[in-house]
Amino acid sequence: MTPPTPLHLSLAGQAVDVLREQVLTGEIPPGSRVNEVEVAQKLGISRGPLREAIRHLASEGLLQLVPHRGAFVPDADSDEVKALFELRAALECAAAELAASRRTDVDLVRLHEVSAASRSNYRTGQPFPYRLDLAFHQTLIDAARSPRIAEQVRLVQQRVVLLRSALDDDPPHQHASMDDHDELVKAIEDGDAARASTVMRRHLSRVCAQMLTSLNR
Amino acid sequence: MTPPTPLHLSLAGQAVDVLREQVLTGEIPPGSRVNEVEVAQKLGISRGPLREAIRHLASEGLLQLVPHRGAFVPDADSDEVKALFELRAALECAAAELAASRRTDVDLVRLHEVSAASRSNYRTGQPFPYRLDLAFHQTLIDAARSPRIAEQVRLVQQRVVLLRSALDDDPPHQHASMDDHDELVKAIEDGDAARASTVMRRHLSRVCAQMLTSLNR
DNA sequence: ACGTTGTCAACTGTCGACAGTTGGCAGTTT
DNA sequence: AAACTGCCAACTGTCGACAGTTGACAACGT
Numbered sequence: 033m034t035p036p037t038p039l040h041l042s043l044a045g046q047a048v049d050v051l052r053e054q055v056l057t058g059e060i061p062p063g064s065r066v067n068e069v070e071v072a073q074k075l076g077i078s079r080g081p082l083r084e085a086i087r088h089l090a091s092e093g094l095l096q097l098v099p100h101r102g103a104f105v106p107d108a109d110s111d112e113v114k115a116l117f118e119l120r121a122a123l124e125c126a127a128a129e130l131a132a133s134r135r136t137d138v139d140l141v142r143l144h145e146v147s148a149a150s151r152s153n154y155r156t157g158q159p160f161p162y163r164l165d166l167a168f169h170q171t172l173i174d175a176a177r178s179p180r181i182a183e184q185v186r187l188v189q190q191r192v193v194l195l196r197s198a199l200d201d202d203p204p205h206q207h208a209s210m211d212d213h214d215e216l217v218k219a220i221e222d223g224d225a226a227r228a229s230t231v232m233r234r235h236l237s238r239v240c241a242q243m244l245t246s247l248n249r
Numbered sequence: 250m251t252p253p254t255p256l257h258l259s260l261a262g263q264a265v266d267v268l269r270e271q272v273l274t275g276e277i278p279p280g281s282r283v284n285e286v287e288v289a290q291k292l293g294i295s296r297g298p299l300r301e302a303i304r305h306l307a308s309e310g311l312l313q314l315v316p317h318r319g320a321f322v323p324d325a326d327s328d329e330v331k332a333l334f335e336l337r338a339a340l341e342c343a344a345a346e347l348a349a350s351r352r353t354d355v356d357l358v359r360l361h362e363v364s365a366a367s368r369s370n371y372r373t374g375q376p377f378p379y380r381l382d383l384a385f386h387q388t389l390i391d392a393a394r395s396p397r398i399a400e401q402v403r404l405v406q407q408r409v410v411l412l413r414s415a416l417d418d419d420p421p422h423q424h425a426s427m428d429d430h431d432e433l434v435k436a437i438e439d440g441d442a443a444r445a446s447t448v449m450r451r452h453l454s455r456v457c458a459q460m461l462t463s464l465n466r
Numbered sequence: 467a468c469g470t471t472g473t474c475a476a477c478t479g480t481c482g483a484c485a486g487t488t489g490g491c492a493g494t495t496t
Numbered sequence: 497a498a499a500c501t502g503c504c505a506a507c508t509g510t511c512g513a514c515a516g517t518t519g520a521c522a523a524c525g526t
Contacts, residue, residue, distance in 0.1 A: 042316065042509065068478070078511045079478090080297070084304055091308035099259065100478060100517055119397040122343030130335070180336040184401065259479065285508070295481045296508090317487055317508060 047085035117240040128228040130176035139175035160206035264302035334457035345445040347393035356392035377423035
């Protein structure tokens with residue numbers, strides 16, 4: 033029934049995927065603890081691979097390890113939000129600059145596509161899905177063609193997603209975000225690195241400010 | 250003789266420290282493989298904790314994991330150097346800006362101290378010790394007061410150290426670096442964020458360029 | 467009643483052994 | 497001689513069990 037290891041991913045790797053999903057969706061709520069034996073049984077694996085999965089997620093910042101106590105889903109506080117967005121700004125502003133000087137025509141097409149998808153979603157009157165916001169930033173990062181920066185941005189954005197689930201944050205104001213995004217695309221299209229960086233910084237500080245208000249209520 | 254676990258750090262934690270040292274000093278040369286049973290015996294621990302140590306170092310970028318093959322010390326190539334310095338520039342330029350706006354008087358004193366130590370070392374005619382260069386950047390990062398950025402910078406700098414051992418790089422030109430550092434301190438002292446960022450970028454691209462020349466020989 | 471101390475269950479840290487996979491080597495075939 | 501095939505040793509991936517630590521509860525003393 034259960035093949036030993038013929039699957040493409042090791043048990044530890046599969047456990048990482050499952051656990052990451054559960055942490056990001058809030059299925060394992062912030063502040064709660066991850067019991068090794070319990071989760072191992074639930075996943076049908078032994079503690080060894082599960083421990084490796086836990087350590088891996090900890091290195092991504094999705095879990096906090098406490099010696100002899102276990103792994104906890106990190107809780108949100110305002111200092112953490114600020115520090116995280118400072119890091120995010122450092123990375124994404126740099127990415128915006130690089131994108132402005134390296135973008136190809138395909139990159140521009142993709143950016144316009146994502147932007148159009150957001151506008152079209154806006155007309156439906158539904159709340160702004162994070163998916164579209166993430167897609168935009170992801171597309172921009174790819175246009176920067178800097179693998180290590182992209183890697184770090186992905187990790188930071190993951191942590192932002194976790195913070196949002198912890199805060200049950202309101203979706204970002206779609207209108208303001210769309211305008212920011214369009215302005216970013218324009219700057220990148222023009223190859224104006226300085227302006228791309230400035231707009232990105234303003235965009236992120238706006239999003240950060242909104243998350244901080246969600247925190248205080 | 251060997252106490253079970255009364256030490257402050259777990260066996261895995263100790264293994265991380267020992268292995269990190271061995272990787273960074275080149276005692277385990279780039280390109281070579283880490284045999285789990287062999288190293289575990291050498292450290293007097295079992296494979297479990299050692300595996301966790303290996304995974305941890307892999308998450309820091311000091312080892313590369315290949316499924317069913319093991320862990321390897323990453324080798325240096327020019328693309329990797331460029332990508333890494335793009336990330337480093339993104340982080341340290343941001344840190345320089347933040348330092349310019351947040352630095353306290355103690356920060357300035359410390360920066361001047363490190364700078365003076367470099368000058369004093371220069372007069373001895375000895376090669377520029379990386380230690381002093383690292384100390385300067387470390388001090389600057391601390392002045393930025395952004396814990397997450399500091400954390401990432403530390404990881405990146407660690408990888409740079411590894412690259413240097415892989416390239417048996419010449420020490421950076423102390424004279425040029427000292428001038429850059431002094432200019433940085435001045436900009437931070439003046440609270441001139443834009444200039445601090447610019448100088449940092451120029452400094453890093455200079456260091457990067459030199460590493461690239463070391464690579465091609 | 468409150469603080470203190472001793473005990474205990476639950477959990478993490480660690481270990482040794484087994485199973486599966488990988489890369490290489492020897493033997494065979496053309 | 498070169499290429500292919502099958503086997504084998506070495507190593508990683510995984511497991512179950514034991515040892516040590518932690519936090520909490522209960523019993524005791526003040």
